[in-house]
Amino acid sequence: GFEPASRIATVGVSKILQIGARAAAMKRDGLPVIILGAGEPDFDTPDNVKAAAKAAIDRGDTKYTALDGTPDLKAAVVAKFRRENNVDYATDEVTVATGAKQILFNAFMATLNAGDEVIIPTPYWTSYSDIVEICGGVSKLIACPAESGFRLQAEQLEAAITPKTRWVLLNSPSNPSGAAYSAADYQPLIDVLLRHPHVWLMVDDMYEHIVYDGFEFVTPVAIEPRLKSRTLTVNGVSKAYAMTGWRIGYAGGPKALIKAMAVIQSQATSCPSSISQAAAVEALNGPQDFLKERQQSFKARRDLVVARLNAISGIDCRTPEGAFYTFAGCEGLIGKTTPAGKTIATDADFTDYLLETVHVAVVPGSAFGLSPYFRISYATSEAELKEALDRIAAACEKLS
Ligand code: PLP
Numbered sequence: 001g002f003e004p005a006s007r008i009a010t011v012g013v014s015k016i017l018q019i020g021a022r023a024a025a026m027k028r029d030g031l032p033v034i035i036l037g038a039g040e041p042d043f044d045t046p047d048n049v050k051a052a053a054k055a056a057i058d059r060g061d062t063k064y065t066a067l068d069g070t071p072d073l074k075a076a077v078v079a080k081f082r083r084e085n086n087v088d089y090a091t092d093e094v095t096v097a098t099g100a101k102q103i104l105f106n107a108f109m110a111t112l113n114a115g116d117e118v119i120i121p122t123p124y125w126t127s128y129s130d131i132v133e134i135c136g137g138v139s140k141l142i143a144c145p146a147e148s149g150f151r152l153q154a155e156q157l158e159a160a161i162t163p164k165t166r167w168v169l170l171n172s173p174s175n176p177s178g179a180a181y182s183a184a185d186y187q188p189l190i191d192v193l194l195r196h197p198h199v200w201l202m203v204d205d206m207y208e209h210i211v212y213d214g215f216e217f218v219t220p221v222a223i224e225p226r227l228k229s230r231t232l233t234v235n236g237v238s239k240a241y242a243m244t245g246w247r248i249g250y251a252g253g254p255k256a257l258i259k260a261m262a263v264i265q266s267q268a269t270s271c272p273s274s275i276s277q278a279a280a281v282e283a284l285n286g287p288q289d290f291l292k293e294r295q296q297s298f299k300a301r302r303d304l305v306v307a308r309l310n311a312i313s314g315i316d317c318r319t320p321e322g323a324f325y326t327f328a329g330c331e332g333l334i335g336k337t338t339p340a341g342k343t344i345a346t347d348a349d350f351t352d353y354l355l356e357t358v359h360v361a362v363v364p365g366s367a368f369g370l371s372p373y374f375r376i377s378y379a380t381s382e383a384e385l386k387e388a389l390d391r392i393a394a395a396c397e398k399l400s
Contacts, residue, residue, distance in 0.1 A: 023035045034388045040238070041294070046283070070274070073248075085222050087233065095250065095253075096272055097251075108132055109135050116165075117139075120141055150178075193227060194226065197230070212299045308389040330373065344399065360391050360392055
């Protein structure tokens with residue numbers, strides 16, 4: 001029989017993908033399923049970006065490129081960090097990969113020895129801990145519930161650091177909580193890190209362009225340049241430019257780390273797609289005004305979802321600063337009974353109940369390491385969101 005390698009023994013197919021597959025199968029069977037599980041914008045890739053890709057094909061940019069990014073894309077990344085983040089990275093301090101996911105993979109593969117610890121606040125994007133474990137590391141999960149704004153606190157960080165800590169991984173705005181760290185939120189964590197020079201900081205800024213109510217996005221290296229020699233600043237074009245399928249992520253970090261990451265990439269993919277890199281150059285260098293419009297549209301949906309969720313007895317939803325997710329608490333529903341006589345004992349019981357009875361697919365907090373919560377992705381039309389929330393409210397009313 002088939003025996004997988006031990007390095008993937010504890011890693012399963014993502015719960016999010018499982019729910020998505022089940023919901024899609026129900027839809028194929030003719031059920032009116034609404035899927036609020038997807039982690040991608042419902043907008044299209046901008047036309048100027050598509051045109052740049054077509055031009056790249058026509059001029060023959062269809063061969064292997066430089067290992068970790070074309071000179072043009074690296075220049076665009078350097079310019080982006082300077083323009084938007086006020087951080088100066090040199091060309092040999094940036095890297096490009098097949099999605100931010102591969103950036104994380106390259107970085108952990110290149111730095112983790114067996115047993116090295118990575119501190120990850122929960123709720124977290126599920127891939128973080130799975131990638132860490134595949135790379136032989138140990139994820140140290142720290143619970144950061146709604147009461148602390150879903151943000152890691154300095155005392156928690158201090159207590160979690162051991163001689164084996166290699167990285168702390170922060171994500172702002174966060175998938176799944178939508179919570180973001182302001183400069184004031186980051187400062188106490190930075191102070192802790194300055195006292196522990198062996199700990200490196202990885203920040204995932206993927207959702208930086210999706211923030212609301214005047215929230216000022218900031219990346220840690222811009223606040224504290226002394227951290228630059230041990231920080232990897234991760235970003236990508238997937239979410240901001242609605243380019244999830246193009247698979248381009250990038251990062252800035254110290255030269256030695258960037259070089260080590262390129263070693264991994266050289267034996268994994270050789271280089272990111274040449275055509276996608278040309279498209280990403282245009283995304284980063286081209287007009288940026290549409291980002292504000294899309295923010296407005298996301299904000300209207302966020303406000304709708306948060307208000308409708310908080311109107312449901314037993315559900316408590318914090319207003320997120322960014323991204324396109326809400327992570328609502330459902331503690332008030334735990335212990336209740338469904339009309340079919342089943343007890344809602346966990347958040348997964350609740351999300352199963354929603355999918356089975358009102359055909360709305362959302363993801364339980366357990367998939368993100370923190371319960372009892374559930375995540376809604378509101379990157380879908382307002383009409384669909386309204387219908388979904390009507391159904392969720394009706395389903396909750398039937399619990400006793
Ligand atoms: N980081 C976060 C927080 C995400 O939510 C995602 C995608 O869901 C990624 C990174 C991965 O992005 P990419 O498409 O660049 O691999």
